Amino acid sequence: MATTHALLGMALALPVLAIAPELAPAAFVAGLAGGLAPDLDLYAGHRKTLHYPVYAALTAGLAAGLAVLVPSTATVALAVGLTAAAAHAATDAAGGGLELRPWLADSERAVYSHYHDRWIRPRRWVRYDGAPEDLALAAGAAAPLVVVADGPVAGAALALLAVSAVYVLLRKPLATVAERLARAVPAGLHPYVPERYRGV
Template sequence: MAPTHVALSIVLAVVVAFVAPAAAPLVVAVALVGGLAPDLDMVVGVHRRTLHQLEGFTIGAVAAGLVALTTRDVTAVLAATGFGSAALHCFADLAGGSSEPQPWEATTDRGVYLRSGGGWVAPRRWAAYDGSPGDLALAALLSIPGFLAFGDGVRFVLVASLAVGVGYATVRKRVPQLSGRTPAMYAALVAFVSLLVRRR
C-alpha cells in the first residue's frame, strides 16, 4: 500500500542523507516522489505495468549512482535517489500480493510486468496483499529509521501516512475497488509532500 512505499522511500532517504549529507535538504522529497510515482498508473494506464519500469529505474539508479560516486554532484545523488526509490517500489510490489481487485483471493499471478521478460512476474506474497495486517506492520517497522533520523516534518509525514494506512487496512476488504484507481489517496500523499517541503 502507499504508506508502505512512503516508509520504504524514507528509509532510502536516510541512507542517502547519511552518505551524501549535502543532498539531505531535498533527498526526502525526491525519494517520496520516486517511491510513489509508479502507482500513478492506477490513474492512467495498466497498474503495475505502464509506469512500473523496474529495469529502467534500476539502470537509471545505477548510472546516476556511478556519476554521483565519481563527481559528488548533488543532482546526480538526487537522480540516483529518485530512480532507486522507484525501483524499490517495484521490488516491494513483487514481494507483496497480486494486482487485482481482491488480491486476498490470489486468483492471478500479476506481480509486476517486466519488459525484459515479456510478461508478468508472479508476486512472492510475503505481505499477502496491499492493506493486509502484515503490510501495515511492515509500514510501521519501516517508519522507524526515518522517525529516528529526521526532524518534525518527516515525522509528521510518517505518522500521517501510517494513519492513512491504518484506515486503509481497516476497510480494505470492504472496498476491493481500491485496487483499481485511487486518485484521492495520491492527492493526500501529494499534500503530505508539499507540507514537508514547506516546513524545510
C-alpha cells in the same frame, strides 16, 4: 500500499542524511516522489505502464554511481528517486496479485517486466496491499525516519503511517465500495474504469 512505497523511498535517503546532511532534504523528497511515481499508472495499465523492475534497477545503479562521483543536490535526488521507483516495482512482485481482492490469490500478475516481456508472478510474502504485514513493513520503514530525521520528515512519516493504519482497517470493505462505484459509472466511461473494478 502506496504509503509503504513512499516510506521505503524516504528511508532510502537516510544514508544521505548521515553522509551529506545538506543534501538530505532533496533526497527525502525524491525518495517520497520516486516511491509514489510508479503508481501514477493506476488507471492506465497498472503495474505495467510505469513499473520497470529490471530497467529501473539498472538506471538507479547508474544514477547512484553518478551521485557518488559527482555529488550534488540534483545527482543525489535523482539517484534516490530512481532507486525508490525501482524498489517500488520490485516490492510489488513480493506482494499479491493485480486484482480487486488480492487476498483471494486469483491473479498470477504482480508486476510487468518489460525486459522479460511478461508478467512476474506474485510471491505473496506480503499477501496483499493493506494486509497486516504491509502495515508492519510501513512501520519498519517509518521508525528510523521518526527517530533519526528532523521535524518535517518525521511528521510526514507519522502521517503516512496513520494513513496506512486506516487503509488496513478499511481495505476489504473498500473493494466492495470500488466495485459498486464502478457499476454506477455511465456506460460511456466504462473503458476508463480499470478491469479489476469491473469484475472482468
